[in-house]
Amino acid sequence: MDRRIDVPQHGFNWRGKRILIVEDDYANYLFFHEMLADAQACLIRAVSLQEAYDMLSEVTMFDLLLINNSIPGNENCRSVKKMKLLWPGLRIIAIAGCESRERHARCHPCGCDAVIDHHVDSFEMLTLVNEMFFPVN
Numbered sequence: 001m002d003r004r005i006d007v008p009q010h011g012f013n014w015r016g017k018r019i020l021i022v023e024d025d026y027a028n029y030l031f032f033h034e035m036l037a038d039a040q041a042c043l044i045r046a047v048s049l050q051e052a053y054d055m056l057s058e059v060t061m062f063d064l065l066l067i068n069n070s071i072p073g074n075e076n077c078r079s080v081k082k083m084k085l086l087w088p089g090l091r092i093i094a095i096a097g098c099e100s101r102e103r104h105a106r107c108h109p110c111g112c113d114a115v116i117d118h119h120v121d122s123f124e125m126l127t128l129v130n131e132m133f134f135p136v137n
Contacts, residue, residue, distance in 0.1 A: 012126050014041035017133060021045050022052045022067040023095075028118075032066060032095075035122045036129065049079035056086045064132050069096040069107060070118075077110035084111040091132040095120075 019036065023029040024047050033043055044062070046052040052065065065083070069076055080092060094107040094115045107115045114128055 012039040012130050014039045014129075014133060017041040017063040018061065019043050019064045019066060019129070020052055020055065020062040022047075022049060022065060024048060024068065028068065032125075035125050039126065039129075049076065053079060053083055053086075056083055056090075061087070062090065064129060065090060065092045066129075067092060067094050067112070068118075069094040069115075080107075080110040080112060093128060093132065 019041050021029055021032050021036075021043060023032065023045065029045050033045075036043055041063075044055075046055060049067070052067070056062070067076075067080065080094075083092070084090060092112045092114075094112040095118050096107065096115055113132060116125065116128055
């Protein structure tokens, strides 16, 4: 009988970590879910920034938020700032479309820890998420 610990093929193991994926488009959510699922984190979806804020307000703790920065509405920055007020140590990665250079520039002042392109490959995404969980000083 093989008694090895179940470690994903790519080497990332985030068992016990909770990631909130804030994505209004179901196909995009499935794309990110599929990309992250093998690392064994608990993946939860919110379809809006308000739903994400409500989850955080109810003392639901997450280790990381992945936020689609192109969710409709002009409240993205304000919402991120409100979330950071609730949980100052919360790590946030903004997912921005490649055409949105202006959004990239606005994400860090709003409280996002990193910005990644919407058309990211899986290794780049996994590496960035891993760096959020286990920062190298």
